[in-house]
Amino acid sequence: MADATGGDGTGEEMTDRQRTLAFVTVLIALVLEVADSTIVNTALPVIRQTLGASPAAMQWIVAGYLLVLGSLLLLGGRLGDAFGYRRMFLIGVAAFIATSMLCGMAHTPQQLVVARLLQGGAGAMMGPQVMAIVQILFTPLERVARLAWFGVIGGLAAIVGPIIGGLLIEANLLGLGWRLIFLINLPIGLLALWLGVRTIPHKDVGHRLRVDLAGAALFAIGFAGLLLALIDGAEHGWPAWTLLSAAVGLAAILSGWRRAVARRRDGLSAMIEPTLFRLRTFRWGLLAILTFAASAAGFLLVLAVTLQQGLGKSPLATALLHMPFGLGVMAGISLIGKRYLPRFGRWLLVSGATVMAIGGALALALLAQGIGGGVELIALLGLAGMGMGMIAGPLPPVVVADVDRAFAGTASATLRTAQQIGGALGIALIGSAFFAGASGEGAGRLSGLLPAGVVFVMLLLLSCVAALRLPGDIFGTRGGRER
Template sequence: MNKAGQAEKPAAAGPPATPETPEPDPKRWLALTVLLVATFMDLLDANIITVAIPSIQRDLGASTFAIQAMTAGYTLSFAVLLITGGRLGDIFGRKRMFLVGVGGFVLASAMCAAAPSTDLLVVARALQGLTAAIMVPQVLALIHVSFAPQEIGRVVSLYASMVGLAIVSGPLIGGALISWSPLDLGWRSIFVVNLPVGVLALIGAAKWMRESSSPHAKRLDMVGMLLIVVGLLLLMVPLTLGRELDWPVWSIASLVAAAPVLVLFVVYERHKTRKDGSPLVTLSLFKVRAFGAGIGVQLLFSAIPAGFFLSWTLYLQAGLGWSALHTGLTAIPFSLCVPIVGGLAVRRLSPLYGRYCLLAGAVLMLAGILSYAWAADRFGTGITSWHAIPSMLLIGSGMGMLMPPLTALVLREVQPQEAGAASGIINATGQLGAALGVAVIGSLFFAALAGNAGPQAERVVPTVQSVSPRQASDLQDCATEALGQDDLAKVPDICSTLVQGADDGTRDTINGALGEIRAKTFVSTYSETLYWAAGGLVPVTALVLLLPHHRVRREDLAR
């Protein structure tokens, strides 16, 4: 407990919630279980829908735009309200808002499962994101005010491990549910599974969680909320949808317009601080070195895993034809390393070596990404899950050494009364970084895919036997056009005409050649994209060196 926290305690004029500096809650570890389950449920739903897209398209006749809206609707509504959700917890009580968020998430999940049309499914997904934005910021805030400082690191490592596990296991669990289809629910089972889990989380939270709120900032900053929502929408919408829509003019205009709106938000928050001391975001947080520099690292670093796993999934499933289950199993080394190394980093490495632990994490991730690029190029279309193990171990170990200590470091000097707002900022920064990673690395991937299709077709087509010169020319045009579009599932007209116009034997030859071109194009594209992703870790390492260098002696750590 720091002196600042002790000095501020008497200022709390007997709020109904638990004070900010209580004795450790004896049920805090049980409450943590509920918080981690809620975190897993949110992140699982953010990623699980990708494997259900073909089933939804068949069942509801969903268009490509509707599918994009289902994914983007959740991401956007979640990201733009995270900061507001964190502040609502500070004002009205974090346990109360957590219960509201979980309850709303369960109801929205039921709406998704029962949706009879794509329009209603899109609306329900957006509601899921809104309720998650109320629920999720309370997690780190409750951790921050419920656990002693010496416990925070270990708890945050568990939190970061759950985040990594949920991200990677989404396709695996989704694929298993859709294949099993309990009660013949099909794709609806990925939403139904939230109902019992959410109800158990509600019961556990009500029974084990202790209420806390901030004695400050008792007024709602409605103008600040409006400005940050508009500013983040202007920023996030084009980042989320721009690539799929081929960056129309409005997306560029939206990105440009976001800057003045966010500047206006900062100006207004300064005015609100001087006026009544109740801003949505306490800007003085960014004057704290650990928080300001840590948020910068969070923004840039979050982009790398998001972009890596997007291109990785496309490479394995769309390129090499792996199933979602096979892909998910390949990520097991990553999923194991994040919690194991993360726990070691928080308990031993970060206290002993300070920011050098985070620096080592960035270097390990860099080595893992580069080694995967080499393996993809070396083994080509014959790569197996076994070949990926060393790279996945390095990437998971690097993420474990960087993310849990970083989150603990960012929260280290945050006052308890600002825990909700700080948690909202941390989560929103992670979402923005992930959107940047998907937009930038995704654009690089698809641009390289279109550029590599022609050269790969030129290498493969001359080796194809039993096709006429016209068919060989059309085969090359088909491959180039199919791999040059954003919707890789769409079949160009020239491909349909080519396949339908061939006899049975030639048709098999053409399909085999197209598959070979596709696989080789994805292999070369993935290797190329990984080098760009590795380059993104360079500024991360530079920002890590700006973080405060907290270290303890070995003998003190042993005690």
Template sequence: MRFGGTLAVLLSAWFMAQFDFFVVNVAAPSFERELHASPAALELIVGGYAFTYAAGMITGGRLGDRYGYRRMFIGGVIAFTIASLLCGIALNPAQLVAARLLQGLAGAAMVPQVLAMISAVFPPDERRRAVGWYGATGGLGSIAGQVLGGLLLSADLFGLGWRVIFLINLPVGLVVVPLAAWLLPRVEPARRSRLDLLGAAGLAIGLALILVPLGLGNSAGWPAWTWICMGASVPVLVLTGRWQYVLGRRGGQPVLDLALLKVHSYLAGVGAITAFMAYFASFMFTLTLLLQGGLRLTAFQAGLAFAPMGVLFTITSLLGTRLVRRYGLKVVMIGGAVTASGLTLLLCAAAAGLPWIIASLVLVGLGNGLVIPQLIGAALVEVAPHQAGIGSGFLSTAQQFGGSGGVAVIGAVYFAAAAGGDHVGAIRSSAAIDLALILAVVAVVDYNRRRAIRRTERAATSRTTGTPGA
């Protein structure tokens, strides 16, 4: 198997999905000006993709387990490319919203297969390297959405304006599809069963009842329906979980494999990744608001401010796997501490101007690269190969749910604080919440590190005494 070629094909799709998640942030003024998009329409253009992407991720992972990761990956890339074309030719806000919803669904079919293929086909040494590249690519896609998106809008290629940020996916898709058909190995599912449509619908509805109010609540002034929907999500998700348990006991194949929740490293990884993505997505969003709304930078200038962060993130994420293998999870904790120092600098020095903001971004980029790829790898380390699709889908759902929730909740805090024009005070408020989230991630990593040490000590004692370990 060609490690480099196979990984490049897989990661190109992951890059596209992350790029399209973030690029619309810098294009929002263009949608408002050229399409006459209302604030509610802008929320749906940005958040609609995130919702269908997150809501469909677990089902996408299960479909990969059922029909094969290669087949689902290729179908997802084709669908994503077509949806991107529909976004690029949209004539009004309603068409663009519909196309973005389709694009999110296509991403949900495509992205879980990336981690699933990495987990299922690469041997352990190559898998660790691949996960490192996966983390680096996700971060680069996020930051490229800001930097490259601003550049594309400023260049106005072929007079296409904002449309080019979607149409750029077409040549990528046309190259990736034949390469995927040539390079990706066939991984046949261990067994086939009927898809759990009731479970899939329950998860989608439950997530919708949370994500839609979070996405639209702030601009609507948090009316009663937003709170009713979020309250209704609890019984829907509880009943869906109960159905998953019953179906599993009957010998069926539920859309959510509850056995995964018994894997301690996986469950802890999901929690840590959710908290990290809530911080990271909201940080990117609110800082963009500060740079463009508070400091009056253009989309391109604001994007360039993120460039040092992207470069350093890439370097440390690629070094992180090697460092963790040698020094253990202390490396991840150090990375979290560096990120926390960057957020603290932003809290203290945001009013001092752009150079200090960029200095905080440098520290955040350095720290993030040591954290997020290792969280992903640690979460999947004990997941069985036949659970790779659903495990990756649930992990990706947690990432998107954390990101969407973080943008909605912490973004609302920013908007409330900036209502009087105090953007510096607003970024301080949001950065304080981000700091608390990254410290929570460090605490979870430290707990897992101590638990791993105790497990190793028990195993050593067992070998010495000849008695089974606890």
């Protein structure tokens, strides 16, 4: 079957309707993967109440998914190259359905954490194939419009996740309560699986790749060691084993980097492409997106937990208060980010981080005073969301602005890895500051908002510093250079 781009996939022999259905299929998978990173936030207080989860377990339920997803994304992409994107996509979707069912059936915090880790692994097998399938479905010109949907749908899925979570818990269909936020993946996933079998074309693997499993394991061990130290260290008073865990984590990440450099020098495949980090836009853009993702994930966790455990709001009321934040994100992406990025470049990113820091910090300050509603809080949440949109939309194209087309896939996978690992670190850093600073239940939990807010602002400050290191003319519009 001939690819529309001249490759060995499919394109020209498919009708427009078939390609559209295949595109919708991978969009459904994208929504599943992204939404499950945030949908659980609204359910955490209810999960804690019904399962008796500790603060550390609550953080692991969110961060564990992001950790495994981020750690294995590059491996998932390599497996798709080696064994076929369609095959790995269908395997990933099937595994995501199964692990979502395990999450919904969990009866202890430990069972839920393990199920979430497995769910992150399934997402890592499914997610990287989405971009690859789009590449074999459409010509380069057609991809521009299709990929624009990725940013919009992916951003909305992350923001709408907590809202949907609250609505599902409030509905309490069949008395399932919080379990619905995971079990809802079953009919959606089955639809994606059925459509995938029928619409996604076969792609013959033209060559065999040696997947660097050892390199993938080193990075996964490294990130897990750091996260274990950050999450459990604060709760247990930083015993020696948590410091050892952090040291092992750092050593594993360093070893993984050295292994990647050595393998690329010898002409072998590696989990990351070290030469990409020589690019100023990639290096500093990646740091900016990692710290930004950390601040956003930590903020949404603290917001959901505070509204319910600190201020006694229902999951539905919590979901409704996420709406102004989501509307702000949409405005930041569509009305500001896309329009002004070519003109203002790095200064748009700095402005977005500043707006998000001001709006988010002031919103947390109002919550700390026991104010869980009103025009002021709604306006500040909308402001914080707008700042987030001003960063979330522009940063990905900034990161890959100077990347050679030959490394587009690897750069995209590295970018998504930074986003997920950043989110996991944000849950650990901001979540640990929040729970460590809390002095009990109810209103006492509000005392954790101050240290959480400080970490939140510091992460955005780091994102600003990284953005300022970007070139003034990111996309070469003044010099007219082409990439």
